[in-house]
Every structure is written in structure tokens, then in C-alpha cells.
Amino acid sequence: MRERxxxxxxxxxxxxxxxxxxxxxxxxIAVSNQKGGVGKTTTSVNLGAGLSLFHHxxxxxxxxxxxxxxxxxxxxxxxxxxxxxxxxxxxNGSIMDVIVPTDVARLDMTPSDHSLLEAESGLAGxxxxxxxxxxxxTRARTxxxxxxxxxxxxxxxLTVNAYVASDYLLIPCDLSALALExxxxxxEVVDTVNFRLNHPLKILGVLATRVDRRNMVMNxxxxxxxxxxxxxxxxxxxxxxxxxxxxxxxxxKPIFLFAASSAGxxxxxxxxxxxxxxxxxxxxxxxx
Ligand SMILES: Nc1ncnc2c1ncn2[C@@H]1O[C@H](COP(=O)(O)OP(=O)(O)OP(=O)(O)O)[C@@H](O)[C@H]1O
Ligand SMILES: [Mg+2]
Numbered sequence: 001m002r003e004r005x006x007x008x009x010x011x012x013x014x015x016x017x018x019x020x021x022x023x024x025x026x027x028x029i030a031v032s033n034q035k036g037g038v039g040k041t042t043t044s045v046n047l048g049a050g051l052s053l054f055h056h057x058x059x060x061x062x063x064x065x066x067x068x069x070x071x072x073x074x075x076x077x078x079x080x081x082x083x084x085x086x087x088x089x090x091x092n093g094s095i096m097d098v099i100v101p102t103d104v105a106r107l108d109m110t111p112s113d114h115s116l117l118e119a120e121s122g123l124a125g126x127x128x129x130x131x132x133x134x135x136x137x138t139r140a141r142t143x144x145x146x147x148x149x150x151x152x153x154x155x156x157x158l159t160v161n162a163y164v165a166s167d168y169l170l171i172p173c174d175l176s177a178l179a180l181e182x183x184x185x186x187x188e189v190v191d192t193v194n195f196r197l198n199h200p201l202k203i204l205g206v207l208a209t210r211v212d213r214r215n216m217v218m219n220x221x222x223x224x225x226x227x228x229x230x231x232x233x234x235x236x237x238x239x240x241x242x243x244x245x246x247x248x249x250x251x252x253k254p255i256f257l258f259a260a261s262s263a264g265x266x267x268x269x270x271x272x273x274x275x276x277x278x279x280x281x282x283x284x285x286x287x288x
Contacts, residue, residue: 022143032151039209049254050272075252083113134165168204
């Protein structure tokens with residue numbers, strides 16, 4: 001009798017709920033900007049590596065972009081072609097099933113896969129579609145200190161899923177004339193997530209990326225406007241243009257293992273320090 005009952009309960013419980021808890025409580029951070037090519041993936045990978053290498057944190061990188069650039073940046077293929085798309089399109093999927101280690105100690109990743117594209121459109125008709133990633137991360141949150149979600153360059157269902165699964169939003173932003181245009185759209189989605197979906201997502205910071213010190217006039221104009229709009233939410237750390245960052249991505253390595261004394265390595269190390277300080281000084285509760 002008891003055995004039959006256990007079998008029934010097992011059926012009701014998802015694989016996610018049957019996994020043991022890991023004893024940590026990850027802060028989840030969505031790295032997002034609908035503008036393409038502003039350094040979302042570069043920031044996710046190098047910030048994640050910085051947190052694990054210099055702060056000894058356990059970090060998970062979640063690739064929510066069907067382009068699969070996290071795996072490329074870390075020279076990894078999905079284990080058996082399995083990835084996060086499959087988790088999101090199945091009922092009761094768990095991220096824990098698709099986590100793979102990287103060459104950096106304490107840094108793991110979940111690759112994207114082809115069904116992530118299907119997930120973007122397939123989620124549209126599902127009840128509770130905004131909460132699927134959040135649920136799939138429940139156990140993973142207990143195994144990591146930080147989970148960084150690399151978002152696609154749009155504000156579709158996958159990005160909304162990432163926002164609802166996150167405590168904080170980190171917005172990489174280049175300092176070009178068009179940079180400010182997309183930010184309003186992001187803030188609208190944050191409002192929807194906060195008020196309509198009742199999830200307290202906070203802006204951790206806006207990060208100036210691809211800063212070109214030889215083009216100071218344009219850079220400073222845009223930077224001043226960002227400061228006006230975001231004041232203390234703008235990170236003091238800026239990420240300069242540095243071709244080593246590009247070369248490291250092509251070589252499939254975090255910048256610290258590719259060019260440890262480059263400007264890119266220094267900037268991302270400074271960012272990991274500033275980010276930790278910001279989060280540690282944030283004492284308000286982040287989960288509803
Ligand atoms: N600070 C930088 N200096 C030089 N090159 C950079 C820098 N940041 C990123 N890059 C390069 O710019 C390109 C775009 O960067 P990345 O892939 O991180 O942007 P993204 O916002 O994730 O793009 P997408 O919107 O396509 O996902 C890549 O080739 C990357 O190597
Ligand atoms: Mg990217």
C-alpha cells in the first residue's frame with residue numbers, strides 16, 4: 001500500500017522537486033539588453049568567471065539565447081545536444097539535468113539548444129508561461145551563489161521568463177547614439193514584471209560597455225544621459241573596447257585565462273568586485 005502511494009507521489013512530483021537541496025541561496029541576475037552586440041554574452045561569461053576565480057563563488061551561466069554564444073565562448077558543446085530549450089518545452093523540466101562543467105573551477109553552464117527557438121513561440125499559448133524558467137531553477141538556486149542568465153537581444157517570452165526568474169537585472173549598454181533608445185522598452189518590461197506579474201525585479205546596474213576612450217565626445221554625451229536616467233544605478237566600472245575580449249571569445253576562453261593582464265581582464269575583475277559590493281550592501285528582501 002505504502003509503496004503504491006509513494007509511486008503515485010513520485011508521479012505527481014516533478015524530477016525537480018525530487019532532487020535534494022544544495023544548501024546555498026543563489027542571487028539570480030538577468031544580463032539583458034534588447035540591442036544586439038552590446039556585450040551581454042561577454043559580460044555574462046567574464047563576470048561569471050571573475051566571481052568564481054577571484055571571489056570563490058559557485059556560478060551557473062544560463063544561456064537563454066538560441067545563438068548559443070555562451071557555449072561558443074567557453075568552447076563547450078551541449079552534453080548530448082541537450083540544453084535549456086528542452087527543459088523549457090517539457091513539462092516539469094529541471095535545469096539540473098542540463099548543467100555541464102566548464103574549464104573554470106566553480107563555473108558551470110547550461111547550453112542553449114535548437115528547441116530554444118521553438119520555446120520562444122511555443123510558450124505563447126501556455127498557462128503560466130512567464131514562470132517556467134523560475135520553476136526550473138528552484139533546485140539549482142540551492143547549489144550556486146550566483147546564477148547569471150544571458151538573455152537574447154529582444155524582449156520576447158524568453159526574456160520575460162529570465163526577468164521573472166531573477167532577483168536583479170544587469171543592463172550592458174554601449175555608448176552609441178542609439179544606445180538609449182532600447183532602454184525605455186526594458187524599463188517597461190521591468191514595470192510589467194514588478195506590477196502585473198508581482199515579481200520584485202531590481203535593477204542591479206547599467207554597465208557602460210565597449211567604451212572607446214578615443215571617442216570621448218560621443219561617449220561622454222551618452223554617459224551623461226545614462227547618469228541622468230539611472231544615477232547611482234550606473235556602475236562606476238566601465239568596460240573599455242579591448243580586442244583581447246573579442247579574441248578570448250573566439251578562442252573559447254574567459255578573458256582571465258586568455259590575457260590575464262589585458263584591459264578587458266582588469267575591467268571585468270573590477271566589475272565582479274563592484275557587483276559583489278552592491279549586492280552585499282542591498283539588505284532589502286529580494287524574493288516575494
Ligand atoms: N569591450 C569589448 N571590446 C571589444 N570587443 C568586444 C567587447 N565586448 C564585446 N566585444 C565583441 O563584440 C561582439 C558582441 O559581443 P557579445 O556577443 O558579448 O554581445 P551580445 O550583446 O551578447 O550580442 P547578441 O545581442 O548578439 O547576443 C563579440 O564579437 C565580442 O567579442
Ligand atoms: Mg549574446
